[in-house]
Amino acid sequence: QDAIDRKEKRSESFKVAVHGLETGTPTLKTEELGRRAPQWVRDNLVTMCMRCKEPFNAIVRRRHHCRACGYVVCARCSEHKAKLQYDGNRLNRVCQECFVFLTGHVVLEDREGKHKGILEKGAAEISGRSLLCSSLQLLDKNGKGGMRGWFVIPQDDPLVLYIYAAPQDVRAHTSIPLLGYQVRDLPQGDSRHLFQLVQSQQVYTFLADTEELKQRWMRTMARCAAEITHPEEGEDMGSC
16 A cells, blocks of 8 residues: 555656756656656756756766656666666666656655755746746856856745756755845946845845846846735736
8 A cells, every 4th residue: 555655646746747948848747657758858957866956977976867757867866777668668777756656666765755945846846837937147246257047936935036056956056035135226237137136234146138037037026025926917927
């Protein structure tokens, strides 16, 4: 019965198995897992294993693709093999979740049930139901460099800005609580579209790709900081 319960829970998780944020990847339905070849998530859309959330590096943690769901995973999370119908029932390398779902076998290591930390929200998952999400650059104190990544304000957690290194990462790099911050516009210089979040001595400076995108972020951040989280009349805040 425990094995059946686990398999049913895994089945639910695969209803949105592949949400292709920038790749146009269609959703892989549960009943199609192993029966239809998935479209792989591109390597450059993730910086960490989409299962265990450990960061990739060129030496000890290489990228692999699960042949069932298309996720980018590390060697440890893709050490299992399962027969895939679309490949003539030959054994293929799959991630642990797909292995459990396809075979019904229960593996000893199971992270399911552990409490998720505040940063353990998948970028693709929350981007699909966000107030706003896009690429931005968070500049350093000198305003010359900094982190470029994928920024998301979720609909179900609108008082927090989540920052991911890549749009398909399954764990946020960091987060910024928006409540109480002031949004400040900066003059456009050298065609750079800059704005800031300011609270007391804490200042975050952002660089947007376009002026229109900058204005959307300023408007959304200001409303969230003031705890106004419903869309303005005639405005769709859910698009990325």
